[in-house]
Amino acid sequence: MTPQRLVLPLLGAVTLALFVASLLLGPAGAPAGRSLAALLTGDNPALALVMREIRLPRALLGLGIGAALGLAGAALQGYLRNPLAEPGLLGVSAAAALGAVLAFYTGLAALLPLALPLMALGGAFAATLLVVGLAGVAGGALTLILAGVAVSSLAGALTSLVLNLSPNPFAASEIMFWLLGSLADRSWMHVTLAGPFILAGMGLLLLLARDLEALTLGEDAARSLGIPLGRTRALALGGTAAAVGAGVAVAGAIGFVGLVVPHLLRPVVGHSPSRLLPAAALGGASFLLAADVAARLIAPERDLKLGVLTALVGAPFFLRLVWTTRRRLA
Amino acid sequence: MRRIVAILTAAFLAGSMPGPAGTMAAADAAGSGGGAEPPSANAGTGAVARPARVVSTNLCTDLLALLLAEPGQLVSVSHVVHDPVASPLHQMAGAIPENHGAAEEIHLLAPDLVLAGEWDDPVPLAMLESLGIRVERFPIERDFDDARANIRRVAALLGVPERGEAAVAELDAGLADEKAPPWHERPVAVVLGAGSWTSGAGTLTDAVLAAAGFRNLAAERGISGMGRLSLEELLLAQPDLIIVGDTYGTPALAEERLRHPAARGLGRTRRVAMPDNLWTCGTPLLAEAVAMLRAEARALATERANLAGRGGR
Incomplete structure (x- = not known):
């Protein structure tokens, strides 16, 4: 009981520590004390600009997008009662990236900045509807993953196609950004574009707590408990599309966060979906901030993509999940 | 940077577009039997044989060949040289047909000399060599001496060494034309x-x-x-x-x-x-x-x- 109550404060402390680490690390290599002083007081104008206009938006986006991905993973797994549900695997992130790519490279986003998050949101929503529609609530893991793989590959292929056909030769090398994700050189503009949608989406997903708790008993039981399942569905799909879509619009599709974090935290919070939701948000934020810090520590000049690091942690974990599922089925 | 971009773009486009650029030229080249002709004798130094059909597959050799070759001698340039951002001579390259560095399209042009960059895709170039076509690879220039060397080498290969000397003299004249720097501490x-x-x-x-x-x-x-x-x-x-x-x-x-x-x-x-x-x-x-x-x-x-x-x- 006590350890479970400690989970959230502990995760909060870890997230805060990683947020500060993310602020303090960067190619400028200024000492921590001076950097923080510049951030807070604004003396040393050049360093203050670095801290306020480059590092702070980056750290905030890491925090927000990580939390959105972790929370969306936990919510989807709870709603679909499927351990493999995750924005990345279901093709939601890839479709959001396609929407963002269409908005950005056609020049639409330059005319109308809101087009970037809105089209990503549209892509994410379409993919969620399609995959969940195909596989169905409480449909088998197999159909869900098959539909997810199909949507994911199609959206990835179309993203690559759009970028390859762009008249700007640099666009083709940006396939990596959109398929793997990065927080490099993001600014306040991206925070203000994505932030409101991420917060709104996370708000919708957090409203799911009671519904998900009831759904663990099965759909019929949930309905008899007075859970309006239509509303549950709207919250899960809309919240995921808004939170994940807006994140992808400014940082590309970052995989594995939504898969790994809920699984890691589920035993810790005692397998309760309602307690898992806030924990997964904090865990996702920590995971993404750590990945972004690692990207800057390992090869600062190379602009390592976040998806590379999350997959390095996530893929072995995913394999373990496959292994245990197989044993359980056998 | 542009060079990296040029190489990347060349690679992307060569990979994604089936190379049709050379098909028209192929018609008149077909009679001469492709690479059957022996490559022109007298390689690096002398100025005797002048290759009649030169193909360049790299932006840098494109530019040098454009500046140095006789009219009609350069039958195809890389597509990058037509890019107004990457290429300073896109207007001069005008109507010269472009290639994408693919072995098939270059072979159909029946060149007797191919000018390529050291970092170009080696596979099509090796294939062209195995078909008996002479391929010359040029290193990336890192300073003015490298530039002078490449200018002279392209000129010699094209059979116009005197133009190479003139181009080097033009470069040197521009570099030497230095007035006293405007301040003592360099910006x-x-x-x-x-x-x-x-x-x-x-x-x-x-x-x-x-x-x-x-x-x-x-x-x-x-x-x-x-x-x-x-x-x-x-x-x-x-x-x-x-x-x-x-x-x-x-x-x-x-x-x-x-x-x-x-x-x-x-x-x-x-x-x-x-x-x-x-x-x-x-x-x-x-x-x-x-x-x-x-x-x-x-x-x-x-x-x-x-x-x-x-x-x-």
Whole structure:
């Protein structure tokens, strides 16, 4: 009981520590004390600009997008009662990236900045509807993953196609950004574009707590408990599309966060979906901030993509999940 | 940077487009039997045999061949040379058919000499050689001496060595035309390409900056060859001059960087857009680049003198 109550404060402390680490690390290599002083007081104008206009938006986006991905993973797994549900695997992130790519490279986003998050949101929503529609609530893991793989590959292929056909030769090398994700050189503009949608989406997903708790008993039981399942569905799909879509619009599709974090935290919070939701948000934020810090520590000049690091942690974990599922089925 | 881009673009396009460019030329070439003719004798040095059908597959050899070849001698150039951003001579390249470096399309052109870059895709080039076509590979130029060597070598291969000497003389005249530098302390410049790429020590860019009287920030930050310089580092270093190249009109994340709101912290820095394709390759156009940068150095000196004057009052 006590350890479970400690989970959230502990995760909060870890997230805060990683947020500060993310602020303090960067190619400028200024000492921590001076950097923080510049951030807070604004003396040393050049360093203050670095801290306020480059590092702070980056750290905030890491925090927000990580939390959105972790929370969306936990919510989807709870709603679909499927351990493999995750924005990345279901093709939601890839479709959001396609929407963002269409908005950005056609020049639409330059005319109308809101087009970037809105089209990503549209892509994410379409993919969620399609995959969940195909596989169905409480449909088998197999159909869900098959539909997810199909949507994911199609959206990835179309993203690559759009970028390859762009008249700007640099666009083709940006396939990596959109398929793997990065927080490099993001600014306040991206925070203000994505932030409101991420917060709104996370708000919708957090409203799911009671519904998900009831759904663990099965759909019929949930309905008899007075859970309006239509509303549950709207919250899960809309919240995921808004939170994940807006994140992808400014940082590309970052995989594995939504898969790994809920699984890691589920035993810790005692397998309760309602307690898992806030924990997964904090865990996702920590995971993404750590990945972004690692990207800057390992090869600062190379602009390592976040998806590379999350997959390095996530893929072995995913394999373990496959292994245990197989044993359980056998 | 442009060179990397050029190579990348060439690779992408060569990979994605089935090469049709040479099919028209193939008709008249078919009679001569493809690569059956023995390659023209007398390789590197003499000026005897003049290859009649020369194909170039690399932006840098394209430029040199365009400047040096006899009319009609150059039958195909790489598609990059037609790109107005990457190529300083796209107008001169005009109607010369383009190729994408694919073995099939180049073989159909029945060349007796192929000029290629050392870093071009080796597979099609090896295939062309195995078909009996002479392929000459040129290293990337890292300084003016490399440029002179490549100019002379292309001229010799084309059978016009005297034009090579004239081109080298033109380059040297441009470089020598140096007035006294406008100030005793050399200003710091940096050339910024898309995607944070910059050129450090051991690059033509570095040589051009030095010849124009600038220190190269990238080289001083320890970058050798191509490297990246983050916006954070730029803000803290506060260089005197940032040179950004031409950009494509269409959106790309790589070209968004100096639009980052934090770039306003570079207020003291003079920022100029210049056709950075002038110093992508070792051609006599380098002299033009040096002249433009020297003009920037003088403008910068005046700007600073005015600022100092106003500050003193």
